[in-house]
Amino acid sequence: MQYTLHLTQGCNFACKYCGLAQAELNMSRETAFAAVDLALAEGDTSVGIGFYGGEPLLCKSLIYDIVKYGQEQIGSSERKIFYKLTTNGSLLDDEFLHFAAKNGLFISLSLDGNRQAHNLNRLDRSGKGTYSKAISALPMLLALNPFTPVMMTAAPNTAAYLADSVQHIFSLGVRNLICSLDYSAQWSESELEALRLQYKKLAEYYLRCVLEEKKLFFSPFESKINSHIKSREYCSERCKLGYDQISVGTDGALYPCIQFVGDSSYQIGHVSSGIEQTRRKEIFKQSRTEHKECQGCALKKRCLHTCACINKYSTVNISQPSPVLCAHERMLIPIADGIAARLYKKRSGLFIQQHYNKLYPLISLAEDFVTQQGGKL
Ligand code: SF4
Ligand code: SF4
Secondary structure, three states: OEEEEEOEOOOOEOOOOOOOOOOOOEOOHHHHHHHHHHHHHOOOOEEEEEEEOOOHHHHHHHHHHHHHHHHHHHOOOOOEEEEEEEEOOOOOOHHHHHHHHHHOEEEEEEOOOOHHHHHHHOEEOOOOEOHHHHHOOHHHHHHHOOOOEEEEEEOHHHHHHHHHHHHHHHHOOOOEEEEEEOOOOOOOHHHHHHHHHHHHHHHHHHHHHHHOOOOOEEHHHHHHHHHHHOOOOOOOOOOOOOOOEEEEOOOOEEEOOHHHOOOHHHOOEEOOOEEOHHHHHHHHHHHOOOOHHHHOOOOHHHOHHHOHHHHHHHHOOOOOOOHHHHHHHHHHHHHHHHHHHHHHHOOOHHHHHHHHOOOHHHHHHHHHHHHHOOOOO
16 A cells, blocks of 8 residues: 655646646645554555655655654564655755665656757746756666656647657666656647657657667556556556555645545545545545446557546546547557567567566566676676
């Protein structure tokens, strides 16, 4: 179980697509500690604590205190707390990176592509592009964790840069790229077509890389290829709303996921009183209501229409996907299937290991360890 603590509603950036109602509201130490207590009270051996914002690194000293408190609570028991955060990169410094490495805090970096694409939407508060600030700590992040995820948002005005942007990010040494769409934006037909052409271009690049045994993870292709291979069940992206993770607002209110924070109609408790199980169940049930247009769709087991967070963000209704999401899924799935079919036909060793060998993550880690040791064990 993961608890995501929204440490602040403040940010030092002003990204054009940001849905955050920025305010100088920070979580108190008492609230944060109560959230850690609640997470530990679940009794799991492994507990996840995420730091979110706004920009969570505006609250560095609170993060230090929370991690210290969490370690004190678990003492020398076998329990483990896994920490993670997503940052815009501008406030990362040596001290924090060493703290993260020492305490197993997993950092993801938001970066929207090459300089031109990134600077179209990810602006600082004076309206300047933030590309240089965002990548300044990337070399150190990658030195500490070669699998540091980069979180990229494709928006209508950056769609035409997608292929160059993805290749640029991989050329910086990144191997794990999580790319999602700005689903809340109005996408025109021509912008969606530009996006489709970019995916087609990227498919050729991805294919070449895999055939050359270069390990890279590009989430739109990986998730759809996976959903094809595991098509008997709903795709692995389907979460159990309110049961896989809980989001904690700055005031300690509990919500079933990130996009619900601040919307009292979806509050499912408070750190001081715990989770309201009845409300949690009701919201979960509501999220499982399938939209009528999706009921007979052949793609429904591979489609993100079940993500209540995306639906809420784009249509307000947690079980209604937006037309943009629908168009995007219909565009992406055949392209990903085409990649998979060609790699399978060519008997790509990396592709078969990655998608058909359950032990692949372990094998991959061992291979990377050997490479890092200069090829020797
Ligand atoms: S860095 Fe994140 S929280 Fe800050 S403005 Fe940009 S999207 Fe919003
Ligand atoms: S959103 Fe569109 S592609 Fe997805 S299941 Fe519904 S109808 Fe099918």
